[in-house]
Amino acid sequence: MAKRYDWRDSNDSDLSQGMEMATEAAREARQTGDKQREAAFHEDLNTMIDRAEERGWFGRRRS
Numbered sequence: 001m002a003k004r005y006d007w008r009d010s011n012d013s014d015l016s017q018g019m020e021m022a023t024e025a026a027r028e029a030r031q032t033g034d035k036q037r038e039a040a041f042h043e044d045l046n047t048m049i050d051r052a053e054e055r056g057w058f059g060r061r062r063s
Contacts, residue, residue: 004044007051015055019048 007015026041052058 004047007048010051012055015048015051019045019052022048 007018010018022041022045026038026045029035029038029041
């Protein structure tokens with residue numbers, strides 16, 4: 001399995017764009033029935049959400 005990108009060193013624009021792209025890719029994977037690919041993108045999105053919360057994007061932190 002490939003090592004996942006951590007997003008800590010990315011700028012806000014790259015993180016935002018990555019979240020948009022991963023969301024669309026997960027949606028596409030769901031529509032085509034590729035559950036493994038969909039799950040991988042959701043895992044990536046969870047990491048991105050963690051990084052966004054660390055930056056204060058949502059005004060709160062995940063528990």
